[in-house]
Every structure is written in C-alpha cells, then in structure tokens.
Amino acid sequence: MSKNDVFVWIEQFKGQPAPASWEAVGAARRLADELGGSVSACIFGGPGVEALAQEAISCGADAVLLVEDATLADFRVEPQVALLARAVREADPAAILIGATFRGRELGPALAVELDTGCIADCTALALEGERLVATRPIYAGKLLSKCIIPERHPQIVTTRARAFPKPEPDPARTGEVVGVEPVLAEDAIACKVTDFLATEGGVSLADAAIIVSGGRGVGGPEGFKPVRELAQVLGAALGASRAAVDADWIPYEHQVGQTGKTVSPDLYIACGISGAIQHQAGMRTSKVIVAINKDPEAPIFKLAHYGVVGNLFKVVPALTAAFKEKLG
Amino acid sequence: MHIVVCTKYTPDSEAKMSVDASGDVSWGTSPLIINPWDEYAVEEALKLRDQHGGTVTVLSMGPEEALEALKHAIAMGCDEAVRVWDNGCAGSDTLATSYVLAQAIQKMGDVDLTLFGKSAIDTQTWQVAPAVAQRLGIPALTYVIKIAAIDPDGKSITVERLLEEGRQVVTAPLPAVVGTTKGINEPRYTSFMGIRKAAKMDYPLWALADVEAEADKAGESGSGVRWPEVSMPPAREGEAEIVQGETVKESARLLVEKLLAEKVI
Numbered sequence: 181m182s183k184n185d186v187f188v189w190i191e192q193f194k195g196q197p198a199p200a201s202w203e204a205v206g207a208a209r210r211l212a213d214e215l216g217g218s219v220s221a222c223i224f225g226g227p228g229v230e231a232l233a234q235e236a237i238s239c240g241a242d243a244v245l246l247v248e249d250a251t252l253a254d255f256r257v258e259p260q261v262a263l264l265a266r267a268v269r270e271a272d273p274a275a276i277l278i279g280a281t282f283r284g285r286e287l288g289p290a291l292a293v294e295l296d297t298g299c300i301a302d303c304t305a306l307a308l309e310g311e312r313l314v315a316t317r318p319i320y321a322g323k324l325l326s327k328c329i330i331p332e333r334h335p336q337i338v339t340t341r342a343r344a345f346p347k348p349e350p351d352p353a354r355t356g357e358v359v360g361v362e363p364v365l366a367e368d369a370i371a372c373k374v375t376d377f378l379a380t381e382g383g384v385s386l387a388d389a390a391i392i393v394s395g396g397r398g399v400g401g402p403e404g405f406k407p408v409r410e411l412a413q414v415l416g417a418a419l420g421a422s423r424a425a426v427d428a429d430w431i432p433y434e435h436q437v438g439q440t441g442k443t444v445s446p447d448l449y450i451a452c453g454i455s456g457a458i459q460h461q462a463g464m465r466t467s468k469v470i471v472a473i474n475k476d477p478e479a480p481i482f483k484l485a486h487y488g489v490v491g492n493l494f495k496v497v498p499a500l501t502a503a504f505k506e507k508l509g
Numbered sequence: 510m511h512i513v514v515c516t517k518y519t520p521d522s523e524a525k526m527s528v529d530a531s532g533d534v535s536w537g538t539s540p541l542i543i544n545p546w547d548e549y550a551v552e553e554a555l556k557l558r559d560q561h562g563g564t565v566t567v568l569s570m571g572p573e574e575a576l577e578a579l580k581h582a583i584a585m586g587c588d589e590a591v592r593v594w595d596n597g598c599a600g601s602d603t604l605a606t607s608y609v610l611a612q613a614i615q616k617m618g619d620v621d622l623t624l625f626g627k628s629a630i631d632t633q634t635w636q637v638a639p640a641v642a643q644r645l646g647i648p649a650l651t652y653v654i655k656i657a658a659i660d661p662d663g664k665s666i667t668v669e670r671l672l673e674e675g676r677q678v679v680t681a682p683l684p685a686v687v688g689t690t691k692g693i694n695e696p697r698y699t700s701f702m703g704i705r706k707a708a709k710m711d712y713p714l715w716a717l718a719d720v721e722a723e724a725d726k727a728g729e730s731g732s733g734v735r736w737p738e739v740s741m742p743p744a745r746e747g748e749a750e751i752v753q754g755e756t757v758k759e760s761a762r763l764l765v766e767k768l769l770a771e772k773v774i
Contacts, residue, residue: 193674254677257639257649280635282672286651289636292604293643298733299603301634318742319632323526324534326632327738371648376678378669385673391774415774426692433654433692434671439522439630440545440691447773459522469773471764472749487767488749489760499761507765508774 184217184311185273187335189264190236191283193255195228199347199388200279202239204340206348207306208277209240214308215274218242224263224363226253233358238350242357249363254374255283257290262364265294273335275313280339281387288339298330299337304344304466313338321439321462342387343445344466380434386418391448392467394420394437395430396460398453398474398493402430407497408452414504420444420464422454438463450500453493456481473497510563510661512554513623514587515610515641516547517569518578519631528739541574543581546626548696549689553656554624555586556694561661564588566617570598570609576712583707584699591617595716600729607640609727612720614645621661621683627652627690642686650679651688659683 186208191198208219221236223229224247233244245267251259264287268276276291278284280302292299303315313336315328330336386392393415395408405419412419420442421435437444439459449467453474454460461484464470472485473496482488489496520526524539543551554565566589567582569575579590593613601609614620623645625638635651642649652671657678659666664683669676671690699707717727725731752767754760768774 193672198673255672256679261643282652282670285635286639286649289603289607289634289640290643290649292636292733293607293640296733297604299636300734301603301636319739320520320524320526321522321630321633322742324528325740325742326736327740328734328736330733331735333733372650372679372681374677374679375667377675378678379675387673433690436691448768448771469768469771470749471768477751482749482751485749487764488751489764490751490753491757491760495757496761499757500764503758503761503765504774507769 182217183272183274184212184215185220185271186212186215186217187220187222187268187273187276188241189276189278189284189287190221190223190232191279191281192225192229192232195225195231197232197235198279198281200281200284200340200342202347203343203345204277204279205236205239205241207340207345209348211275211306211308211313215311217274220245220271220273222264222267223247224252224260226250235350237354237356238352239348244356244358246358246360247363251363251365251367251370256370256372256374257286258370258372259363259365260287261290261294264291266364267361268295268335274311275336275338278337278339280341284339288337292337295335297333297335297337299339300328300330301339302341303328303338304341306338306340321459322465341443386420386435386437386442386444389418389444389446391415391417392420392437392444392446393417393450393452394422394454395425395452396422396454397424399425399430405431407494407501411450411497411501411504414501414508422460451481451485452497454481455479456484510557510561510621511617511619512557512563512565513614513617513620514547514550514554514565514567514582515569515623515625515637516551516567516578516582517544517571517629518542518575519544519629522630528741532739534739541577543578544626544629546628546630546691547578548585548626549691549693550624550626551582551585551587552694552696553689555697557622557656557659561659566591568593568610568613570594570601570606579712580707581699583710584703585697586700586703590710590712591715592712593715593720597717597724597728600732601727602732602734603634603636603640604733605727605731607637607644608731609717609720609722610637611641611644612722613715614641616720622666623684623686625686625688627688638686638688645686648681648685649688650681650685652690653687654690654692656687
C-alpha cells in the first residue's frame, strides 16, 4: 500500500456487479500504472459477494478489500461511507474512483464530506499532471466541458460516468490478494432500513445499455410503444423515451433520456419518432452511432444522427425488427 | 412540520452557452430561473405542508441573482425565504456549499425535512443533497420518486428511491434530507397572489457570521475542487446519411447492413 494507490468502490446489486465499476477499475489501472501504485477494489456487500473478488482482479485490481455482511446486502450510504473512510484513513490512497450511478452519486459526496476533501462528479475523462488528477466533465447539459482538479486536499475522489471509460478485457490469469475486513457499523447503528424493492420493467439499465431504442411524441400514445418495445427486445436493448412521451404519461419517468432524464452513451441509439429537441440531444449526443426514424425530414434529430430513415415509424420500426430478426436469427 | 427546500438559480435550459478567450462562461441574454429540478422539491414541500401543517422555508446560497429562485419558490407558495451570502462564499464547490447550507439549516433549529432537486442543471454535480445530510449527520434519501409515508409525530419517513435496477423502498427517521426527482409530482405554476406576495416580501440575508460558519470552511478556501478551465465541446459535423430503399422493407434491410458494418450490434 502506498500514497500512489487508487481505490475503486465496486457496486453490486444482489451480487451482480455494476458495469460502471469495472470501467472505473480499468481507469484506475491506467492511473495507478502511471503513478507507480496499485489498485484496490472495495467490495462491501452481503454474503456471497466474495464471488466478485476474482472478477475485480481479472479486470485490473491488485488487491480486494472484502466485507461480507448482512448489513451490506442492500445499498445504504451510511455503512459504505464508514467502511470506505476507515479503509482510506488506513491506506492513504491518492484517489478513489466510484461509478457515477444513483448509488455512486450519493456515496461520493458523502465520503468527501467525511474525509474533508473534494469529489469531482460525473467525469468523462481522466489524466494525470504529475500526481494530480485532471478530470474532464460535461456541464450545462454537455454544452460546455469543465476541467477539474483537487489541488490541496487528499484523497482525490472522482465519480466516473457510465460508459465513458472502456470496460477492461478481463484476464483470468491475473492474481491478487483478497483481504477480509470487518464491518464498521452494526445494524442498530444504521438509521435507514430497506423494506422492499420494486423492479423496473424490462430490467435493462439505460445507463449501462449498449443499445437503446427510444420512442418520442411520434409514437402517439402508450400503445405506440409496442413496436418500439419489440425492436428493443430483438436487440436486447433498453427502452428509452423522450420527455414528450413521459410528460404525456405514455411511459414511466425511469425511461426518460435527456437533460431532465438520464444521460446515456450507448454504442447504438435508435430514436423512433423523436424530433430531437436540444434537451433530448443533451442526454444522448455522445452515443457512438445514432439512428433516427422520423416522418419529418426537417426534424433536428437528423442533424445529430449518423443514419436516418424518413418515414412512418409504425411501418419502419416493425420492418427493422423483422430485418434484424432475419439477420440475427 | 418545518420543511426547508434548498434551491439555486441557473440559466434557462435553452440558454446558448459560450466561453470567451479569458475563460469566462456566459449564457448570453438567457433569463436566470429557479433550477428546474428544484420545482419538484418545492411542490413536494407544499403538498406535505398542506397535508400535515407547518412551514416551508426556501433557502439559497448565492449572490443577488439567487433572489430569482427564492421569488419563484415564494410565488409557488412557500412561506419564508432565506438567502445566505457574503463575499466569503464566492468560489464554493459542493464541499463548501454543503457546509454553509448545513450551518443555515442548523441555525433554523427545528427543521424536520430538507428537500433538494436531484441536481442543478448548470454544474450538474448531484452532490449537495447527500453532502448536506452527511454534514448534519442525518439520513440522505436521494433520487426519491415517491414519498410513500411520512409521520411527523412519529418522526419517520418512507420513500421509494430510484436505483438502476428499480425502486428501493427505504424507511428512515426524521430529520432527514430528501433529494427529489422528476416523476414525484407535477410542479404547480406560480399564482397571481403568489407573485404579488413574492414581490412584496422581505428576503432576509444571512452572512457567514450569522450562520456561525468558519470563514475558511466556506468559499474557495473551504472547497476541494477547482475548475481552472471551461471550454466548448467539439461540434459534431454533418448530417445523417438518409437510408432510402425502394420499399420500407428494403430501407430496413439496408439500415441493418450498415449497422452490422458499424459493429455496434
């Protein structure tokens, strides 16, 4: 352990790791190599999370700090902050990387207060200037980019936006030490109690999805999402929506992409009946390949998209579903 | 019940942002508004007050422009407003901002619930709500899409909060910090009476000393993060390649081929 080490908080749900955590491990690996330090993965979960330790090592961690305890089975910020703070005080790492998910966005700033240091939110690129991290993050819905540093405090906490950093290619031959540690807080010292969990329709997280198929005003109503959903199913894609569709109550808010919804960055984004208001573009403009299907050839989405089909989505989308079915079997 | 809503002002979401040669950010002639996310927090506070009684105080740390946000919240129906600012607040990051807000909330003394919007649309850090909760040593419930139950006498709250996989149902003791998200309610418009009240109201200004804040924990000296450089992102050039076959079926087939060639499937 040295001052050049990088910690990564590994997020999981019922033992399933969040892809953003492995992306953060990959980013941490590159930083640690440059700093001459090692990468420690912090896996604090319920019984059984030990199964993630080797995956963390395969993805680039040198060591795993592991706590398996029933108090950590559901995510709660209090015990996670307590554990991370203790680990940081003992090991004094240079930086802590956390995926910028719902959980990570709650954890990062709470940890920063606990450790009296800075937390750079939602960064999309990381570099080093000497021993100092330089993080790039979009602000004003991506209209501007801000370079951020934490010049005088220690450690440097950064949350990394999902899919902004490549997922490392796992190397199962990598080895590392797994260090079991004790929980900090007992159940009666944790104020929040998780009483239930309500799963989302479809079960594919928008932020992590490699493919997203979205519907907008053009779908015309809740039933109009049927062909959009079918295309998403064939592609194993997450289902997205524009603000217009959400505001009209055609689909729940959890599906909304855009400035007032989720920011996504999939490999493929298929916009069906979405005109492409600037607020929608703010949430999906960094997608690798954007396809627009819209009956209006003047729709602003065609300025952003890489491929466009001008036509009635109720004809084009089912045809596309059929064509994919044929090709993908 | 005493509910505090924390808010900030932001440029309108349609503002054309620019950065000049000296690195100064401008939003042109775009109006300054209440951070749109905060309207959900204000609405939720008003609903809770109307059901359970009590007072809603809207709180903002910021220069005079922050009055725009406070006035909007009063015009929606909040009872009281407080602005915290002096020169020592300038340059605050979320670490410093959370300190000043927590000091102000502590000064109020009897706060049961502190509400936030999910993030500010300008700097988009998502940080101040969980940071304030940590400062106050009380539960942080963020990305809340439904307050399922609140018991001001029994001092407890149950919420549904968003996670990537679905909604987590959490019960916590009061006082607590709740970060709201879109979907929790439909914010009301400002009313004529509300706008009149907002125009006539007195907006108390608290300096750092008034909230017993230590000067070196606020502003730039109290901040962890600095942002030495802001720039315009590279623009995407060009137009979509329009895929057009003889028939819809043909267009679909051509598009599938192009997407397979892109290796994104």
